[in-house]
Amino acid sequence: MSYIYYPGCSLEASAIEYDASTRAVMHALDIELAEIEGWSCCGATAAEPVSSLLSFVLPARNLALAEKMKQNFSVMVPCSACYLNLKKVEMEKKQNPSMSASIDECLAEEALKLEGKLKVRHLLDILANDIGADQIKNKVTKKLSGLKIVPYYGCQCLRPYPVFDDPEEPRSMEPLIEACGAEVFPWDMGAQCCGASNMNTKKSAAGKLVQKILKSAKGADAIVTVCPMCQLNLEGFQEELSRKAGEDLSVSVIYLPQLLGMAMGISREELMLHKNLAVKELVLSY
Amino acid sequence: MKDTGSIKALLATCMQCGTCTGTCPNADAMDLTPRHLWRMVLMDRADEIFESQTFAYCSTCYFCTLKCPRGLPLTRAMSMLKEVAYKNDVKTFRKSGAFYGSFMESVRRHGRVRESEFMTLYFLEMKNPLLPFDFASLGLKLMSKNKVSFSLPSGADGRGQGNLDRIFKKVSEIENREEQMP
Numbered sequence: 001m002s003y004i005y006y007p008g009c010s011l012e013a014s015a016i017e018y019d020a021s022t023r024a025v026m027h028a029l030d031i032e033l034a035e036i037e038g039w040s041c042c043g044a045t046a047a048e049p050v051s052s053l054l055s056f057v058l059p060a061r062n063l064a065l066a067e068k069m070k071q072n073f074s075v076m077v078p079c080s081a082c083y084l085n086l087k088k089v090e091m092e093k094k095q096n097p098s099m100s101a102s103i104d105e106c107l108a109e110e111a112l113k114l115e116g117k118l119k120v121r122h123l124l125d126i127l128a129n130d131i132g133a134d135q136i137k138n139k140v141t142k143k144l145s146g147l148k149i150v151p152y153y154g155c156q157c158l159r160p161y162p163v164f165d166d167p168e169e170p171r172s173m174e175p176l177i178e179a180c181g182a183e184v185f186p187w188d189m190g191a192q193c194c195g196a197s198n199m200n201t202k203k204s205a206a207g208k209l210v211q212k213i214l215k216s217a218k219g220a221d222a223i224v225t226v227c228p229m230c231q232l233n234l235e236g237f238q239e240e241l242s243r244k245a246g247e248d249l250s251v252s253v254i255y256l257p258q259l260l261g262m263a264m265g266i267s268r269e270e271l272m273l274h275k276n277l278a279v280k281e282l283v284l285s286y
Numbered sequence: 287m288k289d290t291g292s293i294k295a296l297l298a299t300c301m302q303c304g305t306c307t308g309t310c311p312n313a314d315a316m317d318l319t320p321r322h323l324w325r326m327v328l329m330d331r332a333d334e335i336f337e338s339q340t341f342a343y344c345s346t347c348y349f350c351t352l353k354c355p356r357g358l359p360l361t362r363a364m365s366m367l368k369e370v371a372y373k374n375d376v377k378t379f380r381k382s383g384a385f386y387g388s389f390m391e392s393v394r395r396h397g398r399v400r401e402s403e404f405m406t407l408y409f410l411e412m413k414n415p416l417l418p419f420d421f422a423s424l425g426l427k428l429m430s431k432n433k434v435s436f437s438l439p440s441g442a443d444g445r446g447q448g449n450l451d452r453i454f455k456k457v458s459e460i461e462n463r464e465e466q467m468p
């Protein structure tokens with residue numbers, strides 16, 4: 001199996017461990033990734049408030065570059081914000097001819113053209129549905145017995161396009177966690193919002209959302225995420241939120257491919273567990 | 287001009303049921319509820335809309351879009367309000383606008399965002415030396431993990447894909463053209 005790969009900007013910097021662990025797990029599963037040549041930023045959450053057209057053109061540029069590599073293929077995207085931006089273009093291309101014409105006009109500046117022949121897929125979708133828990137289980141060399149995990153999906157891989165999971169009560173991570181020999185710890189915050197970029201512009205509102213999520217995770221050994229923005233919000237503010245709440249809200253937060261990689265016997269260094277901002281000894285001891 | 291006509295057109299069938307407010311995780315922090323905001327949009331009350339901070343609190347979770355019984359594209363409407371506020375330099379949106387604007391400036395320059403550069407641009411834009419302390423704890427953590435380094439804005443480096451000037455220019459050209467259409 002092989003996929004076109006769009007890492008996105010975060011995976012080069014604050015989420016470098018998400019990139020490393022995704023590549024390591026795919027390698028172990030004999031899946032080839034072809035990184036889009038010359039990819040650029042998808043606009044993240046910043047393009048839409050600045051210019052709606054730009055928020056379509058930036059992801060479209062990347063899909064057009066990807067089409068030059070292969071057509072009728074799936075593009076794997078690990079970051080949920082990037083995923084939604086690219087997905088939005090895939091959908092709009094089919095439904096909105098006038099938007100599509102403006103996009104074409106902008107892409108022509110770089111002699112690019114978008115045919116709309118690619119399918120944008122979230123990493124979680126590919127892990128859960130193309131690869132599947134059984135294949136993961138076959139590769140497990142070190143069962144994570146007793147480790148209690150809460151799966152956190154966040155928003156943008158589920159909504160507004162519920163293509164691979166229930167948009168309110170998602171379950172797609174559970175079989176993957178169980179395949180690792182770990183336990184799914186019950187909670188109801190998996191599809192709630194972490195505040196996204198409000199953490200930068202409206203910090204107290206976002207802080208409240210994160211606090212609620214961390215409180216519900218009490219009793220679990222780790223939160224597992226599938227988005228760099230969720231990851232950073234959940235791992236980066238634990239001390240100050242604990243101080244505000246008057247209770248210890250600290251908990252390990254790791255990316256899904258890091259968890260899978262641990263069970264598959266991939267080394268901590270390769271999974272870059274030292275790069276996470278919140279990982280406790282207990283998790284590292286596995 | 288703060289024109290919200292195209293947003294109003296999207297919301298024409300709103301029946302003011304309040305489901306959007308009920309699903310919004312940020313409703314408590316908003317001065318107007320989402321339902322109330324949509325009512326102001328339907329009544330062309332630009333002053334009230336842009337004095338309010340409601341749209342600036344939207345964290346694009348898409349719950350309201352999922353749940354609206356009329357199937358209205360509400361998250362998109364929130365973003366469209368942010369865009370109008372950004373383009374008109376609306377006072378209540380200045381901090382958020384500076385954040386998004388600095389981010390996109392870094393993308394225009396390098397093709398990819400350089401997290402350290404855009405944060406610096408943001409602080410300069412806000413002309414508020416205290417603002418960095420909002421981020422100090424996170425910034426230090428990221429630096430200690432070697433994930434970002436804080437630096438002054440600079441020209442192109444070897445890592446980016448070159449700048450996206452031509453595409454950015456074309457986007458504003460098309461937007462200006464559309465604005466001038468009757």
Ligand code: SF4
Nearest residue numbers: 300301303304306354
């Ligand atoms: S949920 Fe939809 S129909 Fe109901 S008030 Fe909100 S926008 Fe209007």
Ligand code: SF4
Nearest residue numbers: 310344345347348350
């Ligand atoms: S998309 Fe925005 S307005 Fe809608 S529920 Fe989420 S935060 Fe509230």
